[in-house]
Amino acid sequence: MSRLPDGRGSGSSPLPPGRTGAGPRLPEDEGRRGVMALLRPFMAGRWPSLLLAAGLSCITVIAGVALLSVAGWFLTGAFLATAASAFNLFVPSALVRALAFLRIGARYLERLTGHAATLAFLADVRVALFASLARLQPAQLARYRDGDLVARLVGDIDALDAVFLSFLLPWISVLLAGLAFGLWAVWLLPTAYAWWLLCVLILMTAVLPAWVVRRSLEDGERLRRQSSLTRSQLHDIVSRHADVVVFAMQPAARNHFRKAGDVLESSRDRLAAHGSFGALLQQCSAALLLGALLWGGMEVYLRESISAPLWVALILGALGLFEAGAMLVRGVSRLGAGAAAASRVGAVLRQAPDAEQAPQPRALPMQGELALSGVCLRYDRPALEISGGDDPWPAAVAAEDEAEARESPPVLRDVSLHVGQGERIALVGDSGSGKSSLLAVIMRIVAPQAGNVRYGGIDLAEVDPAVLYQRFALLSQDSPVFLGTIRQNLKIGGPHASDAQLWDALEQAGLDAFVQSLDDGLDAWVGEAGRTLSVGQARRLCLARLLLTDAQVWLLDEPTAGLDREAQLAFFRDLARVAGKRTVILATHADVPEGVVSRTVRIGLDGRLGDA
Numbered sequence: 349m350s351r352l353p354d355g356r357g358s359g360s361s362p363l364p365p366g367r368t369g370a371g372p373r374l375p376e377d378e379g380r381r382g383v384m385a386l387l388r389p390f391m392a393g394r395w396p397s398l399l400l401a402a403g404l405s406c407i408t409v410i411a412g413v414a415l416l417s418v419a420g421w422f423l424t425g426a427f428l429a430t431a432a433s434a435f436n437l438f439v440p441s442a443l444v445r446a447l448a449f450l451r452i453g454a455r456y457l458e459r460l461t462g463h464a465a466t467l468a469f470l471a472d473v474r475v476a477l478f479a480s481l482a483r484l485q486p487a488q489l490a491r492y493r494d495g496d497l498v499a500r501l502v503g504d505i506d507a508l509d510a511v512f513l514s515f516l517l518p519w520i521s522v523l524l525a526g527l528a529f530g531l532w533a534v535w536l537l538p539t540a541y542a543w544w545l546l547c548v549l550i551l552m553t554a555v556l557p558a559w560v561v562r563r564s565l566e567d568g569e570r571l572r573r574q575s576s577l578t579r580s581q582l583h584d585i586v587s588r589h590a591d592v593v594v595f596a597m598q599p600a601a602r603n604h605f606r607k608a609g610d611v612l613e614s615s616r617d618r619l620a621a622h623g624s625f626g627a628l629l630q631q632c633s634a635a636l637l638l639g640a641l642l643w644g645g646m647e648v649y650l651r652e653s654i655s656a657p658l659w660v661a662l663i664l665g666a667l668g669l670f671e672a673g674a675m676l677v678r679g680v681s682r683l684g685a686g687a688a689a690a691s692r693v694g695a696v697l698r699q700a701p702d703a704e705q706a707p708q709p710r711a712l713p714m715q716g717e718l719a720l721s722g723v724c725l726r727y728d729r730p731a732l733e734i735s736g737g738d739d740p741w742p743a744a745v746a747a748e749d750e751a752e753a754r755e756s757p758p759v760l761r762d763v764s765l766h767v768g769q770g771e772r773i774a775l776v777g778d779s780g781s782g783k784s785s786l787l788a789v790i791m792r793i794v795a796p797q798a799g800n801v802r803y804g805g806i807d808l809a810e811v812d813p814a815v816l817y818q819r820f821a822l823l824s825q826d827s828p829v830f831l832g833t834i835r836q837n838l839k840i841g842g843p844h845a846s847d848a849q850l851w852d853a854l855e856q857a858g859l860d861a862f863v864q865s866l867d868d869g870l871d872a873w874v875g876e877a878g879r880t881l882s883v884g885q886a887r888r889l890c891l892a893r894l895l896l897t898d899a900q901v902w903l904l905d906e907p908t909a910g911l912d913r914e915a916q917l918a919f920f921r922d923l924a925r926v927a928g929k930r931t932v933i934l935a936t937h938a939d940v941p942e943g944v945v946s947r948t949v950r951i952g953l954d955g956r957l958g959d960a
């Protein structure tokens with residue numbers, strides 16, 4: 349069977365999206381870690397193509413510098429050529445053409461391989477991030493806002509392309525080209541100028557880029573954070589659009605969105621300003637280098653240790669090097685956003701699931717008594733700062749990342765409950781008394797602070813979660829209908845079920861007549877979140893899916909919420925019929941008709957269990 353391990357499969361989390369869960373702090377608070385530490389393993393997996401791109405980039409820069417040098421040498425030589433001093437035109441003109449072609453070809457191939465390799469290793473990061481998210485407990489996932497998760501999976505990972513394309517690639521090539529050029533210049537010029545030259549080269553390839561990166565870190569972080577918040581707001585507005593309209597919240601939403609856009613724009617402007625200022629400083633260092641070459645070269649030229657064409661070649665070559673250096677300095681201003689993105693992505697990758705798997709998971713018996721003993725549960729709440737001011741749009745989430753833990757009152761106090769094999773019980777209680785939380789503890793969606801849950805004598809905390817989710821299933825009012833066909837939705841419960849089994853499950857769930865009436869039958873399309881179905885039909889589709897699983901314990905959380913009384917009664921009657929010998933805990937506010945359950949237990953607002 350295929351319940352999704354995050355508990356959202358055929359069941360629901362008691363933690364609605366956006367609600368803050370049991371953990372107090374988001375993982376960014378662990379502190380920033382190195383971008384390279386995050387990317388190294390992914391880049392190592394793609395090293396041949398990355399190395400090829402780096403090699404091609406070096407060839408491009410060196411060919412560009414050499415092209416300008418040779419052109420300077422060629423033109424000056426040709427200009428100074430007289431009848432007495434013949435100048436070989438053929439070699440330099442052939443060199444100029446060869447270098448020009450080499451530069452164009454290498455640049456084209458470098459772009460091709462560099463982008464392909466970057467996209468490939470970013471795809472690897474995305475898959476790893478998705479796998480990490482899927483491993484987390486629903487309560488951990490609920491700490492992130494939906495839009496924030498999308499921002500991490502898409503925007504943050506995209507921002508990481510700056511690391512290789514805008515930083516590593518140009519940096520390696522400028523460094524190597526600078527080294528080659530420096531050695532050549534040192535060989536041509538006296539040592540005193542060589543030191544001067546070396547200083548400027550270090551300034552250009554190391555000090556300036558590092559300075560720009562440092563300046564752009566804070567703005568890059570603000571940019572990533574704000575872009576995540578903006579996505580979350582957009583998600584809120586789209587998913588709750590009907591309510592936004594009904595409560596006439598459009599102006600507030602628009603205003604809030606505009607403010608978020610302003611912050612985004614100002615962060616982008618500041619990043620661009622750092623890049624431009626770095627480029628300005630870089631031009632100044634270019635002027636210093638040119639000054640050194642003119643001054644030093646003049647002296648050497650006058651001593652006739654260097655020819656005029658070589659001298660000009662040196663000066664134009666330096667200009668070519670600075671052209672490549674300018675690209676580097678502009679590019680590194682994006683590294684701040686890349687570092688912030690790496691920190692956000694790394695935080696998810698490093699996050700371990702709350703419910704760690706026991707080193708040696710124990711086998712779960714096929715049948716047994718379900719026993720809760722001494723279960724205590726308390727959620728940690730973050731202390732949210734309401735930062736909306738006079739802005740009526742809810743803005744508390746902006747402070748979520750810095751939230752401190754604050755203890756909330758216990759939801760479950762010393763709860764002990766025994767449900768026999770094949771027994772069906774109802775769990776009732778006021779709203780907020782902890783019914784969903786109790787089911788969540790059984791499903792290991794949240795971990796209790798004290799007590800344990802056993803099945804057939806085995807502590808569920810010692811069982812492999814995958815095995816647990818095969819035997820225990822959760823069906824609730826929020827059980828999702830996925831975008832796709834009826835068949836695809838059913839096959840989530842039984843991937844290998846035949847058509848006959850699917851129809852059988854539909855018949856048991858009382859949905860066969862409806863599906864038969866559809867033109868496409870099992871292949872009929874159900875819209876996102878089951879929008880093409882009525883509430884009752886969606887609930888029955890989820891029940892049919894549940895029937896296709898191997899689960900022996902059913903935890904039903906408000907399965908009839910939203911149904912009229914007649915539909916509720918029909919659902920309960922069908923439930924009693926199809927549950928067979930399965931153990932069932934039915935959390936409900938509805939009056940359960942006679943014969944559906946053997947007993948009813950009540951949970952009080954104080955979190956204690958008693959008879960109804």
Ligand SMILES: Nc1ncnc2c1ncn2[C@@H]1O[C@H](COP(=O)(O)OP(=O)(O)OP(=O)(O)O)[C@@H](O)[C@H]1O
Nearest residue numbers: 362363368369370727759779780781782783784785
């Ligand atoms: N993730 C969470 N973080 C903090 N508090 C939570 C969380 N989930 C539930 N709670 C709190 O725990 C209490 C019990 O909630 P729960 O959803 O279990 O109640 P319930 O009996 O199922 O309510 P209802 O009948 O309305 O569905 C409530 O006070 C709720 O605010």
